Amino acid sequence: MARSAPDDHYHHLDALRGIFMLGGVFVHASTLGDDPVFHGIAYASGLFRMADFFLISGFLSAMLVGKYGPARTVRRRLASVGVPFLCTLVLLNPTALWLSYNFHNPDVSFLDFLHGRTVPEPAGELRWLLQLWFLVALLVYALCTPAAVSLLSRVVSSPVYRRATTGRPRVMATIIVSVMVSTIVMRGGYRAAVVPAIGSDPLDLPVEETLDYLPFFLLGVLLHLDRRRLLPAFQRPAPILLAVAGVLLLASTRGWVGGLASSTGVVLSRTLFTVAITVNLFAVASRLVPGPRPAVRYLSDASYTVYLFHYFWIYVIATLLSFDPSLRWPQMLLVTALTFGVTFALHHFVILRSPFLRKIFNGKFPAGRRQGGRHGDRRPAAASAARTATVTAAGSESERTQPLRWLPSAPHLDPERTQQLHWIL
Template sequence: MEKWTMASNDSRLHYLDAMRSVLMLLGLVLHSARPYDTGGWRVKDVEHLPWLDGLVSSLHLFRMPAFFVIAGFFAMFLVRRRTTGVFLRERMRRVLVPLVVVLFTINVLQAWFVSRFVEGQQGPFVSEVLIPAFWSGNLVSHLWFLGCLAVYFALTALVAPLLRSVDSTLAARAARIQTPILVALIAAAAVAPVAAAVVGKLASGALHQYVLGVVKPMTVLNYLPFYAVGIVLCMLPDVLARFSRVTLWSVAFALLGAAGMYVAGDSESLAMRALGLTAQALLAWMAIRAVFALFRRYTDHPSRTFRYLSDASYSIYLFHHLIVIVVATALLSVPIGPGLKFPIVLACASILSLAIYHLLIRRSAVLGYLFNGAVPPAARAAVSKPAASHAVSTAGVVETTAAPAGHGTMPGTGRA
């Protein structure tokens, strides 16, 4: 039985905080590997490390799907504790403020750097590089998930009254059928990619075009099942406990998914493509369960390190991508192998982006608001009065100091 319940205000799912921050930081590993795998990317070294293809594929399989499960979980957590208007305003601020700020500052600088020093373009930057990059979705780059979260939060607000109604009765009625519910959830989520592919095909490519340069409808559709399952897991803590375990059945289904992907291969037949999509989704869900189980087993306790990373990881992620590109470009002409370049790029991206957060963002209410969507704890403590119940940023944003337990600082999670 899961000890934690949604009615408690003094408990905290520490492992979800830890997992969320680690999933975000794994983005540094993923992007640092891209210059040296065999796929296409913005910066490519002449030498490759084929084993990095496996690392990149593995991270793609579970990292962002698991992140969206957590995002759905904490969205439902907040729907319980906020009015619909407050929920929508807080969530949109957390994702849209950093999205807009980084998109038109850091990502513009990134587009300029790539066009000049990687691609060697010398024409007008705005007309030949910036505007096409914006409308094609290239400018949004590693921020793509923020557009998805904005859509999900808007949809959540739209159906919030229904979610609260279902939530008030579902837990009691579902207490005796937890396993069937879990099986039904995973089964539905495993076949969801096939349905999404059919919808995308019927839409004749319209869903594959970026809207306002920041969000692709097909991507929103593909990750929606993960977000939706997170909402359900929040409603059913006992099902969450079962989900967060590795069992013989989950191992068997993971092997079945891997076998299905192998059989489907690169076949263009409709049946094989459907099999491949379902098998990949099944393997992804089993991987997500394994990640949940791992963090639940080893990190479900208070930790100053993970609390700091929970506060820092969002800002670190926002800054690291440009650093990876600059450092990887600088190393292109250095006569060392990719086996050394990869850890150098990863170390530089990690240390420099962490330093930016620790020395600048966490100490400034303004920078924290711009690059985190909220005033960081250190800055909030610095400007709050001992007897005050609120901390006010210099940007005029009010942050409650007694946020409900169980939510953190990442977009899609709980702290306002």
């Protein structure tokens, strides 16, 4: 497996990750009511946003394995993902669920809600994980990353793979077929083997979602392992592919073609559309964000805080404004804007200024003694102390765990930029 070169920059992935994370506020604001505008946003998001999010996560997970090795990568990611997950789940989600319940149903006290004294079949989004389900998937993927890197490294070095990825048409055909086949296998295996054994997701765990997005996570790993050949071909504009995929998706959802209207046809057409739009989004982002951007860096750092806190604040704000489920897009847009304002302010004025809060909500733990190659980290103690004491718009100079952060680690970089390599995802 090729190791990350010091001059590798993926700033466009940084920008895309920020957009995907922050887009969740619009998606979850749609749960406030029955509005076609916001429901359309949620539907469009479901076609590509989380799949692309996990694709980028797979890319960067493989990068971390190349830098730190399998064992250390797994330990770091389990801590940086698991601690914010547990803290948010325990400290915020019960209140968020209670507010969501009261917004869509007759009011009950918080204690009655916790004891289950609610109406039968209550309305509203009441899955106990809420927006945190993606962290469960990331924890599973963290455990799978070393095996995925090892297996796909052998695939990349095989002659069959080399022949199948010679030239862009073959690259795209191989990627599309691989993702489609693995998607059908994952979904079919879940329904044939997992559901009969455990029933529907036990304890409301996102078992199905984790399997559904695994092909895209693995595609991200593959793109990193063969990034010199595969990534440039993958992130070139493909408007014809997008147009064809869009027509097929429309035909499947509208039932214009019998085969495409089947459940398998819908899954395959959606998967093809996801790959097509991903290719074009990567192409646009690589051109618009070819290098570091201060605004992108700030949004990268803040997006994790916004995502963890936004569901809670959506329902706090809607309740304070005395809205009800009959509201429409202007009110939803107001709630969304206020949620952005409150969560960005919390990040900037509270989270960034507290090492403790950065640990429990952003998973930023001090790096401690790092291994700088075979001879350890030989950076001057003064530089290390300055790094520990510094808080910038991008966050503290501690263990980088923000969802949208990637900058290269190299001897000629200052400590601030070197530390920005460390991702949560």
